[in-house]
Amino acid sequence: MTALTAPFTASLPRLSEQETAALNDLYRRGTPENTLRAYERDLVYIAAWKRTRLDAGLTWPEDETTALLFLLDHSRDLGPADIADPARGTAETLIAAGLRRSLACPAPASLDRRIASWRSFHRMKGLASPFDSPALRQARAKARRANARPRAPKSANPITREVLTALLDTCGPGLRGIRDRALLTLGWASGGRRRSELARLRREDVDLSEFDSQTRLWIQLVQTKTTDAGGTPKLILQGMTARALVAWIDAAEISDGPLFRPISRAGRALPRGLSAEALRHILRQRLVQAGLPADFASAHGLRSGFLTQAALDGVPVQAAMRLSLHRSLAQAARYYDDIDPAQNPAARLLEPPE
Template identity: 65%
Template sequence: MSTPEPYLPGPSPALSQSDQDALTDLYVRGTPANTLRAYERDLLYVTAWKAARCGAALDWPESETTALAFILDHARNLNDATEKDVARETAEALIAQGLRRSLACPAPSTLDRRIASWLAFHRMKNLPSPFEAPQVKQARAKARRAAARPPAPKSQHPITRDILELLLATCRGSRRDCRDRALLMLGWASGGRRRSELTGLRREDVSLKEFDKTGLVWLSLLETKTTAKGETPRLVLKGRAAQALVHWIEVGEIQDGPLFRPVSKADRVLSRRLSPDAIAQIVRHRLKLAGLPDDFASPHGLRSGFLTQAALDGAPIQAAMRLSLHRSMAQAQKYYDDVDIAENPATDLLG
């Protein structure tokens, strides 16, 4: 993927061209692909917003007035604004371009992410950011508080073991079925893997050396959201999950390269990797085949379902976290709290 200019460090007169090129290469190699994609979306949005709002291109550095206007435009429900309101007119222009969904006030996390990207672009160019100005920082904090709402779950329902079994029952005997069975089992049993972690796995990351003797399969994730390259511990698969993965490797004839790949309508395994969106499509497809609404759960349901099931089965949270690789005990504890409160004897006091 090409890397647009605002992502890159600004030119420095103190650096030679070769050093400047090396610095640019360092930025590209040191920025995760998912972050680059988020940068691209956010840059497109803020560029279109300023063009519609001010009739001008982005400035480097941007003015505090523009930064403040950006916050104010995204800190209220524009359905209540008059048709001549400049913020509403700007939002309608963005909706027409497919960059904004509605006139409703965006989630605070969305505003925070776009501002963080905009701030990062300034930092990359070694420029002061308008979002660091006291008035702008205060407005941002007030906007966050005013729009505060309970965080929406990433998956409507957790995919607990009983739901997972329903999905697995839809996987018959085709190569696509073998792939989906292995993907769902690995995604759930290895600790609830994220979509990017599943699509990033390569055959070289899977060790089958102990499978024939112990039935264990070892996985090496390059990196995760909470661990850097080289710091991610090896994960283990055993039992049915290990057998399903080995079967997929054999059926798909996966010798090297991406572990999970598209399968054509003719049931032929392709050489490229699955995209993260394909994981979502697989989950929706299996839910539908299992007789559940296709929006019953998202791929994150594998992660939340693993931790929920661990809590239901009484597994220590520390043991579950060693597989899920949660960095925050508080984050993982939420899944245990939901189970604990349902089993709390104090909830039966009324009889």
């Protein structure tokens, strides 16, 4: 990852080359893989934009004029722009290079993410970011307001209990079916886990001490997007979810190492772990087998589906958050707001319980 090879070099001149390399390695290992990939993509885009727009390379710290120009170029629809408009010409070059999708104004969230990555690299180098200036802060606020649009869901549909049941019905008695049943039920019932979290799980993270007596077990995630390493609470799995996971552990004879693994053509669990991308493919395959379109839901549908089902069942949002590990009540409550008002159990409080 060339973009992240030496973020500390400029800010720590007193460290030896070996010490700087060790610190860079620590930073990379302490940053989630998805974040590192986003940093790299964003920096590649920003560098290509500046080279095309200004015929210049990145500078540290970046000047406010360049930062403001980047903001302006990405805060308007360039389709109607004059063909001689340099912002449009730059966008067309980036589209041809596969770095930009269209001349349409990027979503405010996309612009915010790129700016956040740019600011992060300034922090890595111990430098002030131009985006922290009052003028740039005000311009960003105006850009967000001018280009506000409805929030796009991360999954086309939530994987509610009904959908999950249809997916589980496709999981046969073979080792692959046993694995996928455990993967889907754990991913859903543990609060809607992200692909990266499922891929990082190891056998050592599963506590089976209470399974035989109470049909429950505990999962210890190392860290999540919203919690730090060592600060993630244990998550409980009970009933059918616990049984499905134990069935996979026993069938695959997993005593240590990655929890979810690829299966060879000979029908054996391999030593390596499943990648986050493999989890996406597994979900798509199960959706098709259940008679649904492959793009009916993304892996985030497990997360949105858990919270949507909690809302439909009248589970208090705070209780659902204990498993989903959302930091923001407002963010978790969005899933409760998205349910059909006619299905809201709060609308039937005067009705006798069934």
